[in-house]
Amino acid sequence: MRRRLIKERVAKTKKKQDVTPYQGDEINIEEALEIFVRAKEAEGVRPRTIHAYHNHIGYLIDYFTEIKGVQKPFLDDLTSDLIREYITYQLTEKRRYEGEKGRKDKTVGLSPNTVNIRLRTLRTMCRFWYTEGLAAVNAMENVKLVRTDEQPEVPGLSDKQVQTVINSMDEKHYAEWRDKILILLLIDTGMRINEAVSLTLSDINFKDNMIVLSSERTKNRRYRDVPVSLDVIKLLLELNKESQEYFGSTEQIFLNAYGEPFNSDSFRKRLNRLKSELGMERLSPHMFRHTFARDYLLNGGDLFTLQKILDHADIKTTRKYIQMSKDHLRSQHKNYTPARKYLKRKPKM
Known part of the structure; x- marks a missing residue:
């Protein structure tokens, strides 16, 4: 019944x-x-x-x-x-x-x-x-998510940390040279790691110095153009040329030691090992994206352009990405505090 x-x-x-x-x-x-x-x-x-x-x-x-x-x-x-x-x-x-x-x-x-x-x-x-009528009740209807304290976003890396990571790469070894170029690409463009490792020659617009990402490859299914520095483009071409000498003709930029497409999980594992070797607390591909976002604004870039480059649907997400270290906060405050102009003025007698 x-x-x-x-x-x-x-x-x-x-x-x-x-x-x-x-x-x-x-x-x-x-x-x-x-x-x-x-x-x-x-x-x-x-x-x-x-x-x-x-x-x-x-x-x-x-x-x-x-x-x-x-x-x-x-x-x-x-x-x-x-x-x-x-x-x-x-x-x-x-x-x-x-x-x-x-x-x-x-x-x-x-x-x-x-x-x-x-x-x-x-x-x-x-x-x-x-x-769909497969279950008598919605078992999750009255179940709430776990309450969480607000967590800081994944932090970026300091200039010193980035330099330490890059300097640790031995360019005589193909894999380390490839990793170094991948890191420079991430810091230069703010691309997501899955977008970066799947990069091909056809994705590079050499005339305008842009990387063209089709909607099939982006997280939010939106086509976008990502600006890239000429120096980084030259490194990508150099890497591809050497890869072709090793493995034969290929459009793929980032390959593993067997000539197969390099993937994000492999890169994460390599960074995890490097983190231990360098005595760093954290090191992940996403941290390079955050580093790009933070430094882009500190160097004078505007928030709305950054939102487009990072492919964020909501600018609130872009704001959350910007995590300033104590050193950055002190530096910015020192340069731009409005109190300075009043402190320098001598009171009239």
Whole structure:
């Protein structure tokens, strides 16, 4: 009787008459995920996002099997109470990077931001399963995201740090020379790392000193032109020429030691090793983007042009990107404080 009432309630809430009948006790979560993924693929969602969907639900299924002892969880098993228990587990018991090779950090408890990323994915899926008639209720409807303190954006690097990183590269080694040129490209253009590593000769407008990024390659699916310095273009051409001598004809700028396209994950790992060697606390590709944004403004660039270069839909995002160090703040204050003109004036007698 209870099942029939739930079916009737779900049916009454549907605006369409041809929705799939409720089957939460018949469809397991893995099957429900595949239905969701097929719908998103039809909408043109990118493969990287699809990969994230699988990962995020994989963590939930692991919780069902390893913690709750449910080997094949169904949609009916996904309730608001269980999701809240899952949130608490991630925040207090889950070990970071558990099961990942090469990761030494086994801190207990994931960050609220990491948990919220997974919850946003689950919220989208639960809404889809409910509206499609696959689930009797939207299990995430009344579940709130984890409250977080405001976190500073990823900081940029100081001039000294950038110089230290660049000087550590031995240009006699192909991989280190390639990394050095990639870093200079990131600092010169503020490009995202995935945009930079996929760069080809055809993307460079030599006449106008611009890099042309098609909408298929950008995060926000918007075509844009990115200004690039002539000196950096020369380095890119030099790298490509040497790559062709090693590996044969190729349009790709950044290659690995086997002549295959270099990727962002490999670059992150190389920076992580370099960070340890140099005794730095943090070093990531995104920090070069932040360094570009900060220095662009300090050198006299305007915020609206920077927004366009960085491909931000909202200028608030661009503002958040600008993290000034204490040294920068002191320097700017020293140069531009309005009090100076009054302090220099002598009072009239």
